[in-house]
Amino acid sequence: MSEQEPNKSNARVFIEGVFKAEEESAASLGTHKLNKYADIAIRMFHTGVLTPKEMLLPSIGQFATKMLTGLQVYKTMYYVDVLQIDMAYVTIILALISLYDVLNNPLMGMIYDRTRTRFGKARPYIFFTALPYYLTEVVLFSGASFLGQSSVNSQKKIIFLFVMLFLEETFSTIYTIPKNNMTTLQTPNPGDRIKVGLFQTYIGEPGSQLVYMIFLPLMELNNKGYIQLPLAHVFMIFSIICSTIGCFGNIAMAIGCKERIILQPDPAPISKTVFYVLKNKYAMRNFLANFAVGWWADGGYSWDVVTQQEIFGGSIPSFIAYLPYNVTDMPSVALIPKFQKFFKGNNRNALIALRFWDIICAAGLMVGLPFVEKRWVMVGIYALFYGLNGLNNGPANVFEAEVNREITDYTEYMTGERPDGTINLLTDLIGKVTKPLNALLTIKLFNWTDYDPTIPKLPWSQGSKLVYQKVWFLFNGITLLPRIIRVIPYFFYDLVGDKREKMYVELNERRAMLAQEHNQAYAEIEKLAEELEKDEHPDPDPAPTAE
Numbered sequence: 261m262s263e264q265e266p267n268k269s270n271a272r273v274f275i276e277g278v279f280k281a282e283e284e285s286a287a288s289l290g291t292h293k294l295n296k297y298a299d300i301a302i303r304m305f306h307t308g309v310l311t312p313k314e315m316l317l318p319s320i321g322q323f324a325t326k327m328l329t330g331l332q333v334y335k336t337m338y339y340v341d342v343l344q345i346d347m348a349y350v351t352i353i354l355a356l357i358s359l360y361d362v363l364n365n366p367l368m369g370m371i372y373d374r375t376r377t378r379f380g381k382a383r384p385y386i387f388f389t390a391l392p393y394y395l396t397e398v399v400l401f402s403g404a405s406f407l408g409q410s411s412v413n414s415q416k417k418i419i420f421l422f423v424m425l426f427l428e429e430t431f432s433t434i435y436t437i438p439k440n441n442m443t444t445l446q447t448p449n450p451g452d453r454i455k456v457g458l459f460q461t462y463i464g465e466p467g468s469q470l471v472y473m474i475f476l477p478l479m480e481l482n483n484k485g486y487i488q489l490p491l492a493h494v495f496m497i498f499s500i501i502c503s504t505i506g507c508f509g510n511i512a513m514a515i516g517c518k519e520r521i522i523l524q525p526d527p528a529p530i531s532k533t534v535f536y537v538l539k540n541k542y543a544m545r546n547f548l549a550n551f552a553v554g555w556w557a558d559g560g561y562s563w564d565v566v567t568q569q570e571i572f573g574g575s576i577p578s579f580i581a582y583l584p585y586n587v588t589d590m591p592s593v594a595l596i597p598k599f600q601k602f603f604k605g606n607n608r609n610a611l612i613a614l615r616f617w618d619i620i621c622a623a624g625l626m627v628g629l630p631f632v633e634k635r636w637v638m639v640g641i642y643a644l645f646y647g648l649n650g651l652n653n654g655p656a657n658v659f660e661a662e663v664n665r666e667i668t669d670y671t672e673y674m675t676g677e678r679p680d681g682t683i684n685l686l687t688d689l690i691g692k693v694t695k696p697l698n699a700l701l702t703i704k705l706f707n708w709t710d711y712d713p714t715i716p717k718l719p720w721s722q723g724s725k726l727v728y729q730k731v732w733f734l735f736n737g738i739t740l741l742p743r744i745i746r747v748i749p750y751f752f753y754d755l756v757g758d759k760r761e762k763m764y765v766e767l768n769e770r771r772a773m774l775a776q777e778h779n780q781a782y783a784e785i786e787k788l789a790e791e792l793e794k795d796e797h798p799d800p801d802p803a804p805t806a807e
Contacts, residue, residue: 278535278538278539279538279539279541280539281539281673281674281675282528282539282674282675282676282677284676285672285673285674285675285676285770286672286673286676286763286766286767286769286770287673287674287763287766289766289770293773294766294769294770294773295769297768297769297770297772297773297776298765298769300768300769300772301764301765301766301767301768301769301771301772302765302768304448304449304768304771304772305448305449305450305761305764305765305768306449306451307449308447308449308451308452308455309447309449309452309520310446310447310449310452310455310456313516313517314446314456314516314517314518315452315455315456315459316459316463317509317512317513317516317517318442318443318456318459318460318513318517319456319459319460319462319463319464320463320505320509320512320513321439321506321509321510321512321513322460322463322464322467323463323464323466323467323505323509324394324467324502324503324505324506324507324509324510325464325467325506326464326465326466326467326468327467327468327470327471327498327501327502327505327506328397328499328502328503328506329467329468330467330468330469330470330471330472330475331401331471331475331495331498331499331502333468333471333472333562333564334475334495334562334565336350336560336561336562337561337562337565337713338401338404338491338495339421340561340713341491341713342404342491342492342495343403343404343407343417343420343421344411344412344413344414344417345412345413345417345418345421346412346413347560347561347703347706347713348703349413349418350421350560351560351699351702351703352699353418353421353422353425354425354560354699355695355696355699356422357422357425357426357429358695359695360426360429361429361433364429364430364433365433365437365681365684366534366681366682366684368433368434368437368681369437369679369680369681369682369683369684370530370681370682371681372385372437372438372680372681373527373533373677373678373679373680373681373682374527376523376525376527380445380518380519381438381441381445381519381523382438382439382441382442382445382519383438383442383514383515383517383519384514385434385435385437385438385439386435386438386439386442386510386511386513386514387511387514387515389431389434389435390435390506390507390510390511390514391507391511392431393428393431393432393434393435394502394503394504394506394507395503395507396424396427396428396431397428397499397502397503398496398499398500398503399424400424400425400428400499401495401496401498401499402495402496402499402500403417403420403421403424404491404492404495404496405490405492405493405496407420435510437680437681439510441668441678441680442513442517442519443456443457443661443665444521444665444668444669444680445519445520445521446517446518446519446520446521447520447521448520448521448764448767448768448771450662450665450764453661453662453665454596454658454662457657457658457661457662458593458596458654458658460657461593461653461654461657461658462590462593462654465589465590465653465657466590467502469586469589471498471502472582473579473586474498475494475498476565476568476569476575476578477575478494479491479494479565479569479717480569480574480575482494483569483716483717483718484718521678521771522771522772522774522775523678523774524676524677524678524774525774527677527679528675528676528677528679530682533675533677533679533682533683534679534682534683536671536674536675536677536679536682536683537671537683539671539674539675540667540670540671540674540683542666542667542670542749542753542755543667543668543670543671543683545749545752545753546667546746546749548749549745549746549748549749550746551694552745553741553742553745553746554693554694554695554698555694555697555698555701556698556701556738556741556742557698557699557701557702557705558702558705558734558735558738558739559702559705559706559708559709559734560702560703560705560706561706561711561713561734563731563734563735564735565717566711566717566731566735567731567732567735568581569717569718569719570717570718570719570720570721570722570728570731571632571635571638571720571728571731571732572635572638572639572642573635573719573720574719577635577636577639578639580639580643581638581639581642581643581646582642582643582646583643583647584643584644584646584647584648584650585643585646585647585649585650586650587647587650588647588648588650588651588653589650589653589654590654591654592650592651592652592653592654592655593654593655593658594654595651595652595654595655596654596655596658599614599655599659606756606757607659607662607663607666607756608663608750608753608754608755608756609756610655610659611656611659611660611663611750612747612750612751614652614655614656614659614660615656615743615746615747615750616747617648617649617652617656618649618652618656618743619740619743619744619747621645621646621648621649622645622649622736622737622739622740622743623737623740624641624644624645624648625641625642625645625646625736625737626733626736626737627641627645628641628642628732628736629729629732629733629737632725632728632729632732633720633725633728635719638732663750663753666755666760667755668680669763669764669767670755670763671683672767673763673766673767676770705734708730709727709730709731709734710724710726710727710730711727711730711731
């Protein structure tokens with residue numbers, strides 16, 4: 261045998277060790293060990309177990325999340341216009357927070373993946389961290405109200421913003437990782453999970469729309485001097501409402517929803533789980549696509565607000581521009597069964613079609629560039645293409661969420677683990693490499709627009725067609741390339757049809773096996789504990805019988 265052959269053999273062994281399934285995973289155990297659990301596994305895959313309450317409670321939390329997301333759309337405007345901190349300082353602070361995120365996310369991921377309690381894996385975190393997370397949001401968006409009218413770029417405001425974003429990132433990580441994985445832990449039945457997604461879309465989506473419908477008219481009335489309600493107070497009021505609903509909704513979910521997925525009792529070492537992304541080809545492809553566009557930026561400012569107030573010309577034209585989207589958004593959930601039937605349960609094909617639908621709508625919006633000074637033409641173009649985009653929201657949210665859950669489940673299938681947090685250690689760490697480029701591009705693009713945020717946001721207040729063309733591009737067109745790149749991995753996604761069902765049957769067989777083994781071990785320990793307790797505390801003497 262030549263010297264080269266052993267080298268090839270060693271390389272092959274290494275590659276197989278990195279990319280092949282773990283020995284005790286569902287993918288490797290084999291039918292001889294799993295077949296006796298086949299009946300229960302098939303029932304787990306095809307039978308729904310969630311109660312109406314367990315479908316409703318996550319949706320209440322999602323409503324609050326969407327409200328807060330709607331408010332955070334305007335966060336950069338809040339930092340720059342309300343707190344009066346220069347965009348360059350804001351970008352530097354955000355870059356520093358992202359560096360902290362490099363340590364924060366993986367650390368929480370490792371802790372979360374090793375959590376095993378009698379209340380579950382995710383529920384304790386959601387229960388105990390919802391309050392501090394939402395309280396941080398209230399303080400952050402109330403800062404401009406209690407800090408007073410200090411000078412632009414005042415030191416105390418810069419320090420306040422940094423500290424609050426640091427706390428927000430900390431509590432957000434502790435709270436968000438478990439919350440995002442809660443639905444996957446609730447049920448092994450895909451039908452259940454799609455129903456939860458439908459509820460979350462139907463109930464959650466109006467949360468952000470409610471913020472948009474109230475916030476923009478208030479801002480316009482302030483800018484035109486019709487009312488005297490400072491934006492600082494508007495941000496504070498909205499943050500209090502969002503956070504109150506979010507806190508109670510998510511605590512109720514933690515109390516009222518069960519975790520039914522049986523997990524590996526003893527997690528694998530971190531040194532292994534951090535590389536489990538390499539055993540999941542679907543997750544790896546998505547990571548590479550996201551990494552390829554991770555440096556992309558849109559200038560970081562609230563270009564939607566600029567468009568609504570200055571290009572569309574205020575709340576009434578903006579209401580008309582958004583009306584088709586708002587009208588089609590909620591009824592779009594009715595298309596979910598139609599998409600399921602048309603694509604014959606193939607979530608991959610449905611997701612690709614919906615992603616291209618979004619890309620076509622985004623490209624269509626670029627038709628408006630030559631007409632940016634014609635208010636009603638721009639309103640009509642936006643109403644048409646954004647309305648068409650809203651028509652697919654329900655199916656897009658549900659199918660994308662389910663495909664992402666399938667990818668997560670594939671990690672468990674290949675490794676026997678659910679390293680939902682630890683697996684981000686590798687992806688987040690490499691992803692942060694692009695953050696400095698993202699920050700530099702944000703500053704460069706903001707300067708490129710020549711937009712002056714100190715000028716009140718009134719119709720055509722910048723007085724330049726070129727400025728507003730750049731604004732329109734950064735608002736609607738710059739995401740086209742990332743959208744196209746991110747859809748590419750799904751053309752190689754083959755976890756469909758029989759392969760998908762086979763994975764879930766074998767995965768649920770292994771879960772059933774773990775449940776039996778775990779319950780048997782627990783019963784034996786409990787029995788032993790009772791016997792020891794009897795030995796330590798013998799029964800008292802029996803009461804004397806009557807003569």
